[in-house]
Amino acid sequence: MSEHIVSSFDTDLDTLRSKIAEMGGIAEKMLGDATLALVRRDAALAQTIIAADARLDALQRDIEERAILTIARRQPMAVDLREVVSAIRVAGDLERIGDLAKNTAKRVVAISGELQPPKIVGGVQHMSDLVQAQLKDVLDAYAQRDDQRAMDVWQRDERIDALYTSIFRELLTYMMEDPRNITFCTHLLFLAKNIERIGDHTTNVAETIHYLVTGVALSVERPKGDKSSFTTTEAVDK
Amino acid sequence: MSEHIVSSFDTDLDTLRSKIAEMGGIAEKMLGDATLALVRRDAALAQTIIAADARLDALQRDIEERAILTIARRQPMAVDLREVVSAIRVAGDLERIGDLAKNTAKRVVAISGELQPPKIVGGVQHMSDLVQAQLKDVLDAYAQRDDQRAMDVWQRDERIDALYTSIFRELLTYMMEDPRNITFCTHLLFLAKNIERIGDHTTNVAETIHYLVTGVALSVERPKGDKSSFTTTEAVDK
Structure with missing residues (x-):
């Protein structure tokens, strides 16, 4: 590539990175606010989360x-191509995180008039705190291309699954x-x-970081703390 | 482009299309079998669905x-570029459909020893029949580049949301x-x-078809039959 083209490519990458950083900030705030809205039974705060999701959707389309x-224009190879593909994937996961935070906020609105066994919200709040820490760590790992930190996030999801169960x-x-x-x-x-x-979705981002940094897709199955899909008295999913 | 390059591009597209057709067939079968396994309380059938998901995941990675x-190689423009981007999107939705069918099968295993109010499974079966028809129609619409048929699928999802509620x-x-x-x-x-x-996800595919055929992203919000996220006695989500 000529230097001119290389520098255009770098500018493209910088733009993608800064837009992903913006998405990450919005997604973190939506999740934090959704939890706050649940704990405080604050339907007005929940409505602001629902409104914030449109920006995340627009950013994702723009990044893609x-x-x-x-x-198409720069025909990047090897790590450069992985940079661009990773941006698409991370943006996709952040957009889905926004959708899930939005739906969480809608449910806060739905239950705002209901009876509430107070203890039970504490468990959900604790789980959300752990997930918020995961999201923050994986966004930092992405910004720093830090595979080790990404793999820590990937491993830790097991605890969250167990808590959900x-x-x-x-x-x-x-x-x-x-x-x-x-x-x-x-x-x-x-x-x-x-x-x-x-x-x-934070573990998906961690997998993308691993692929970005090492060039190798993670092929092992993530350890699952939620075995409940196969048992009746436990929780479900995966 | 030289004719040689054009024909390489066409070969690439044909490969993508045939792999997406294979994914569509697997996803349809997984959903159909999951419903059958629920109605018959057939845990062995459910296990075959869980096993089938790996092929769908591998196909999606391959297509992407x-x-x-x-x-990167052919630098396609306009409708050619949309063809390739659409293949990535449709493969992503079909992979998610497979995950959801797999999770459905896991729940069939989980409840196989439980008491069952018999009437209630009928409603879920009916909803699944409608979704299976949607999936079949949208896959046909994709194969035929049929925007009108895709838009029919897109509109009809409202009925499914209402049934879910x-x-x-x-x-x-x-x-x-x-x-x-x-x-x-x-x-x-x-x-x-x-x-x-x-x-x-079938409506996502319908939106992708619309973009592929017309070059324009759907900007209107889809009509939602499930208003329940905001009400307590109704169902939730979106």
Whole structure:
């Protein structure tokens, strides 16, 4: 490549990186605010989260379009190509995290008038704190191209899955104890599932970082703390 | 482009199309079998669905890699570029449909020993029949580049959302009537949600077809039959 072309490519990459950083900031804030809105039963805050999602969607489309044009125009190879492909993937995961935070906020609105067994929200809040830490770490790992840090995030998701399983069980117990808890706990089940799925997207980003830095796709199955899909008294999914 | 290059591009596209057709066939079968496994309480059939998902994942990775290489090597423009980008998107949605069908199958295994209010499975089966028809139609629309047919699928998803909302309500009622139904109905809630989300992915594919055929992204919001995220007695999501 001529120097002119190389420098155009670098400019393209810088733009992609700064847009992904913006997406990361928005996604982190949406998840943090969704948890706050749940704990405080704050429907107004929940509405601001729902409104914020449009920006994330627009950024993702923009990143995808720019990345495709960059591939077509600059024909990057090896690590340069991985940079651009990784940008598309990370933007896709951040967009899905935004959708899940938005849905979490909608459920906060839905349950704002319901009876609430107070203890149970604590477990969901704790799980959300862990997922927020995962999201922050994986965004830092992406900014620094830090494979080790990304692999730490990838490993730690197991704890979140295990916590989700215990929340699932606890919520079933509350429902069985008192039918008046059923509507609230059902929303909370889906809400907890959303947060657990946000955790899964942070591990997707970690896998993308590994591929970006090393050039090798992760082929091993991630350890799963949530074995519950196959058991009746435990939680489910994966 | 020279004729040689043009014909290489066409070969690339043919390969992408045939791999997407294979993915579509697998995804359709997984969804159909998952529903059959639910209705028949057939845990062995459910296990075959879980095993089938790996092939779908491998095909998606293969399609994505080939598409990116095609963009870098052939530098396609306009409709040619849209063809390749659309292949990446459709493969992504089909991979997610496979994940959701796999999760549905895992829940069938989980509830295979539980009490079952028989009527309730009928509603989920009906919703799954509608989603299977949507998936078949959208795959045909993709194969034929048929925007009108894709837009029909896109419009019809509203009915599925509405059906999901009514199933959600019905399941809550069963749970309130008898606590022994809670575990079964909770799994069925997530199972129904999976199928509703498969419906959402068929509308994503429809949007991709519209973009592919017309060159214009759909900017209007899809009509939503599931208003339930904001109400307590109804179902949730979006």
